[in-house]
Amino acid sequence: MFKKYPTVRYVLQRAIWYFLTFLVALSLNFFLPRLGSDPVDIMMAQSSFSSPEIRKQTEENLRKEFGLLVLDKQDSIVRDTVRSIVIDTVVNVVADTVIDEQGNVTLDSLGNVVVSERNETVINKHEKIEINAVKASKFSQLINYIGQVFQGDLGTSFKNQKKVSEIIAQALPWTIALQLPAILFGWIFGNGLGALAAYRRGVFDKVIFPLALLMSSIPFFVFGMVLVYFFGVVWDIFPAVGAYSLELTPGFSLDFILSIGYHYILPFFSIFLILAGGQAIGMRSMGIYELGTDYIKYAKWLGLKESRVLVYLFRNAMLPQLTGLALSIGQMVGGALITEMIFSYPGLGMAMLTAIQTNDYPVIQGVTLLITTSVLLANFTVDILIALLDPRVKQSLSMDAK
Amino acid sequence: MFKLLKNLIKEPMFVIGSVLFLTTILAGLFGPFLYVSMPEGATYEAPSATYLLGTDNLGQDYVALLLKGLQNSLYVGFMAGIIATTVGTLIGLFGGFKGGIVDDILNMFTNLFIVIPSFVVLVLVSASWPEGRSLTLIAVLIGLTTWPWTARSVRAQAASLRGRDHISLARINGATNLEIIFKHILPYLASYVFMVFIMQVASGILSESAISMIGLGPIGEGSTSLGVILNTAKNNSAITDGYWWGIFPAAIVITMIVFALYLLNNSMEGVFNPRLRK
Numbered sequence: 001m002f003k004k005y006p007t008v009r010y011v012l013q014r015a016i017w018y019f020l021t022f023l024v025a026l027s028l029n030f031f032l033p034r035l036g037s038d039p040v041d042i043m044m045a046q047s048s049f050s051s052p053e054i055r056k057q058t059e060e061n062l063r064k065e066f067g068l069l070v071l072d073k074q075d076s077i078v079r080d081t082v083r084s085i086v087i088d089t090v091v092n093v094v095a096d097t098v099i100d101e102q103g104n105v106t107l108d109s110l111g112n113v114v115v116s117e118r119n120e121t122v123i124n125k126h127e128k129i130e131i132n133a134v135k136a137s138k139f140s141q142l143i144n145y146i147g148q149v150f151q152g153d154l155g156t157s158f159k160n161q162k163k164v165s166e167i168i169a170q171a172l173p174w175t176i177a178l179q180l181p182a183i184l185f186g187w188i189f190g191n192g193l194g195a196l197a198a199y200r201r202g203v204f205d206k207v208i209f210p211l212a213l214l215m216s217s218i219p220f221f222v223f224g225m226v227l228v229y230f231f232g233v234v235w236d237i238f239p240a241v242g243a244y245s246l247e248l249t250p251g252f253s254l255d256f257i258l259s260i261g262y263h264y265i266l267p268f269f270s271i272f273l274i275l276a277g278g279q280a281i282g283m284r285s286m287g288i289y290e291l292g293t294d295y296i297k298y299a300k301w302l303g304l305k306e307s308r309v310l311v312y313l314f315r316n317a318m319l320p321q322l323t324g325l326a327l328s329i330g331q332m333v334g335g336a337l338i339t340e341m342i343f344s345y346p347g348l349g350m351a352m353l354t355a356i357q358t359n360d361y362p363v364i365q366g367v368t369l370l371i372t373t374s375v376l377l378a379n380f381t382v383d384i385l386i387a388l389l390d391p392r393v394k395q396s397l398s399m400d401a402k
Numbered sequence: 403m404f405k406l407l408k409n410l411i412k413e414p415m416f417v418i419g420s421v422l423f424l425t426t427i428l429a430g431l432f433g434p435f436l437y438v439s440m441p442e443g444a445t446y447e448a449p450s451a452t453y454l455l456g457t458d459n460l461g462q463d464y465v466a467l468l469l470k471g472l473q474n475s476l477y478v479g480f481m482a483g484i485i486a487t488t489v490g491t492l493i494g495l496f497g498g499f500k501g502g503i504v505d506d507i508l509n510m511f512t513n514l515f516i517v518i519p520s521f522v523v524l525v526l527v528s529a530s531w532p533e534g535r536s537l538t539l540i541a542v543l544i545g546l547t548t549w550p551w552t553a554r555s556v557r558a559q560a561a562s563l564r565g566r567d568h569i570s571l572a573r574i575n576g577a578t579n580l581e582i583i584f585k586h587i588l589p590y591l592a593s594y595v596f597m598v599f600i601m602q603v604a605s606g607i608l609s610e611s612a613i614s615m616i617g618l619g620p621i622g623e624g625s626t627s628l629g630v631i632l633n634t635a636k637n638n639s640a641i642t643d644g645y646w647w648g649i650f651p652a653a654i655v656i657t658m659i660v661f662a663l664y665l666l667n668n669s670m671e672g673v674f675n676p677r678l679r680k
Contacts, residue, residue, distance in 0.1 A: 018517075025518050032526035042532055210415070213668065217661035219608055221615050222632070222653040225641055233644050240642055285671070327516055334521030338615050342636065353616055356529055364529055368522040379517050 007394070010387050018380045023146070025372045030145045033361055040068070043158065043359055060133050065155060065362065068141060070134040077133045088124045093117055149369065155362035157355075164366035167351055172370070174243055175347035179336045182268050183329070186275030191321055193276065194283025195314045198291060199306075209284060215277025220335035224270035224342040231266055238266045241344040267343045271336050282324055286317035319390045326382035330375040337371070409673045416673075419665030426659050430476040433469035440466070446645045456647035458631075459638040467631055468651055474620070474627040475607050475656070478541040482606030485545025487599040490552025495583050495591075497553070498560025505557075512553045520547035524609065528618035537620045537627070544609045551605075552598050559591050593674050597667050604663040611656055628656050 040062045049055035060077060063069050070078045098106040098114045106114040136144065148155070154164035193212065197205045232240030244250070244259040290296060290313050299309045340349030348367050355363035387393050410416045440453055440463040447457040455464035497508035527543055528535060563569065572586050588595075607628075613619050614629025615636070631652040635641070640648030 021514055021517055024514055028518065028523065029526065032523065033530045035527055035530050213664050214657070214661055217604075217664050218653075218657045219611055219660075221612070222649075222656060225632070225636065225649050225653060228641050229644075229646060229649065233642060281668075330517065330519030330521065334519055334612065337521075338612055341616060352525070356525075356617055359529075359532065361529070364525070368526055372518055372522050375519050376517055 007387060011384055014380060014383050018376050022373065022376055025376070026146055026149060026369070027142060029365055029369050029372065030142050033365060043361075062158070063133065063135075065158075068136060070136045070140075079131050080134045082130045082132055084128050084130070086126055086128045088126070090122045090124060092120045092122060094120045154366040154369070157360055157363050159355075159358050159360050159363075164362050167363055168348070168366055168370055171346060171348045171351040171367075174345060175337075175340065175349070178264070178267055178340065178345060178347060179271065179333065182271035182336065183275060183332055186272040187279050187321075187325055189272070190276035190279025191283040191314070191318060194280035195287045195310065195317060197280065198284045198287025198317075199310055199313060205284070208280065212277040212280040212284075215274055216281060218274055218277075219338075220271060220274050221338040221342050223274050224267065224339045227266050227270050228342060239263050240266075243346050263343075263345075267339055267345055270339050270342075274335075275332060278328075279321065279325075283317060283321055286320055287313060290317045319386060319392075322382055322386055322389075326379045329378045329382075330371075333371055333375060406673060410669060413669040413672060415665045416669035419662045419669060422658055422662035423666060426472065426655070426662065427476065429469060430472040434466070434473050437466055437469055439463045446640070446643075446648065449647050455651050456645070458648060459634065459640070464647060464651060467626055468628075468655060470624065471626045471628045471631045471652065472655055472659075474537055474625060475610060475629070476659070478537055478544065478610040478620075478627065479603045479607035479659075481538065481541035482544035482548065482609070483599055483603035485542060486549040486602045486606070487552055487595065489545070490549035490554075490598070490602075491556050491588075491591075491595050493549070494553040494556025494558075495560050495587060498557040498562075499564055499579070499583055499587060501561070501564065505561075508553070509557065512550045512557070515547070515550040516554065520544075520609070521612065523547045524613050525616070525618060528613060533621075535619070535621050537625050540610055540613065540620050541606070544606050544613075548602060548605055548609065552595075552602060555598060556591060556595065559594055560587055563587050563590055593670070597670050597674070600663050600667045600670075604660045604667075607656065607659055628652050632656075 040059065043062060044055070044059055047058075049058065060069070064071070064077055072078050095115045095117050098116050100106050108114050152165060154168070156163055157167060190212075193208060197208045197212075228240045231238045239245070239262060243263050244256060245263075248256045248259055250256060295316075296309060296313060299312060337347075337349030337352065339345075340347045341353045344350060348370065352364060352367040354360070355367065442461040443453060443457045443463075445457070445459055445461055447453055447461070449456040453463055453465070455468065458464060458467060493508050493512065497505040497512075524543055524547060528540070531539065569582060569586055572582050577585070610619065610627055611629030611632065614627055615633050617633060617637075619630050619633065620627060632649060635645070635648035635652070638648075640646075
């Protein structure tokens with residue numbers, strides 16, 4: 001199928017592969033939180049209840065929320081009546097008067113009735129009726145979960161009864177606004193620097209390269225903390241926390257937009273610079289490798305302008321770097337989420353941190369699922385971009401088809 | 403081997419990297435035993451003659467905390483690095499050498515875990531383990547989530563060796579697959595695997611600090627790590643209140659270890675890969 005259109009075939013193949021990966025990710029997202037211990041047990045242990053009935057009710061609701069129970073078509077819990085015979089043995093002490101052969105009650109020397117004691121065992125049988133919610137099997141739980149996710153239902157937060165999808169919808173724009181430009185510009189800037197370092201070598205390389213190496217050794221959040229300390233606290237040039245001034249009401253006023261821009265600078269640079277450092281290193285090695293190839297030598301012999309040669313170099317070395325971007329985007333997003341926490345930026349990172357601190361499992365699961373999904377989407381996009389941009393991949397695609 | 407070492411020693415990056423790395427290793431290994439911790443002082447005391455790096459929110463001596471944290475972070479880094487390198491190298495070697503369906507399956511497995519962010523897996527498992535998250539548990543988790551990188555690069559290398567003459571010769575002589583892999587392929591990749599290992603240790607240390615930063619790091623007596631120190635400082639508003647000694651020493655130590663490892667890796671790459679040499 002699609003033999004005539006190798007690119008379409010390739011895109012479809014990749015789409016199917018990523019869909020299967022998504023299913024695996026969904027299963028991990030479902031099973032991993034249940035690996036260490038039952039989250040419901042953890043939450044139950046944290047709260048106290050006034051009566052056993054309320055306790056049972058809460059536990060059932062939690063289990064229902066987690067998809068651990070069998071539900072009927074009206075979404076109510078299917079209950080199973082368990083009848084069991086309970087046998088109680090009660091030992092009664094019976095006191096009998098002692099009667100002699102003549103049928104008279106025996107008296108002791110003081111004239112009191114003599115009593116002998118014996119144990120009498122009474123067996124009481126009664127029926128106990130327990131109404132328990134029916135637990136769903138692991139597999140049906142998973143199917144249930146996948147079904148819910150595809151309907152856009154990520155559950156309800158335990159803490160404030162908000163829909164998880166609502167919480168995520170509030171946080172997501174902030175994260176995208178912060179991370180997408182930071183990762184994109186960081187990638188472009190870093191690769192430009194790396195190509196330059198590879199091409200110039202000499203002093204330029206000797207300064208930029210170790211600097212880029214040092215930058216990429218700093219964890220995102222550590223750099224964020226350092227920026228907050230100097231720019232936000234010591235010199236007090238930029239706001240240290242939040243995405244906008246809390247005195248302003250969100251809206252499309254100029255003040256509000258300016259405030260957002262003002263709060264944007266520090267978190268942006270703490271992601272941008274670290275990321276650029278890592279990319280510059282990779283690009284430098286790629287660039288040096290490409291410099292040794294025949295086409296660059298040829299271009300130089302032809303006497304092409306330096307900037308022209310640099311463009312060729314950049315274009316060829318960029319493609320493996322694009323693959324590198326796809327592969328490391330998960331790590332970048334993870335690091336950038338922690339940066340959000342340092343700046344109390346109201347994005348997904350902060351939502352996840354709050355959820356972790358309060359053991360709000362549906363929110364944690366919702367956020368992790370969203371991160372995975374966006375990383376998969378980013379990878380898919382890059383895969384397709386490479387197929388469209390890289391003549392080498394393009395050619396191998398049409399070779400495969402033949 | 404000797405010549406290689408001679409080449410390495412000429413590299414300033416290698417010298418700086420190894421000096422830095424040895425210093426941190428020695429400080430981490432022996433520091434906690436040699437340094438006598440100062441008695442508890444006031445909350446966030448500034449660095450002084452008594453407390454060289456000040457005290458934390460509980461009045462504990464930061465020097466002692468940092469040494470212990472360094473030790474634990476190195477432990478997690480190395481343990482995670484060993485696990486990730488072993489698992490990744492084995493999978494990569496077998497896949498790359500065997501080719502065919504075995505390779506396809508292993509490769510698909512590897513790619514699957516490369517695109518599923520390991521950060522997410524770490525968060526999900528750690529969150530379900532609210533009690534008794536030991537250093538070892540964190541290290542194992544990191545090791546088991548970062549191996550695909552190793553597998554991927556080792557596989558590419560092993561596959562390129564598959565068609566070499568000496569491999570065919572060994573096969574003609576009746577060597578088993580295992581023999582070929584360990585005797586004739588692994589030695590060729592040893593330097594490469596070692597470089598990968600260095601990077602895995604660095605990423606292990608970084609992952610540990612990241613997971614600790616969101617409050618899912620190791621918990622329990624004596625399991626302070628550099629990430630835990632930073633997280634505690636952040637939670638007790640050391641940054642916004644201007645207690646720089648709460649964040650900078652730990653931040654510098656993390657950066658220095660990772661920088662040292664990157665320097666080592668890059669200088670070795672320069673020596674092993676002649677093209678990068680000037």
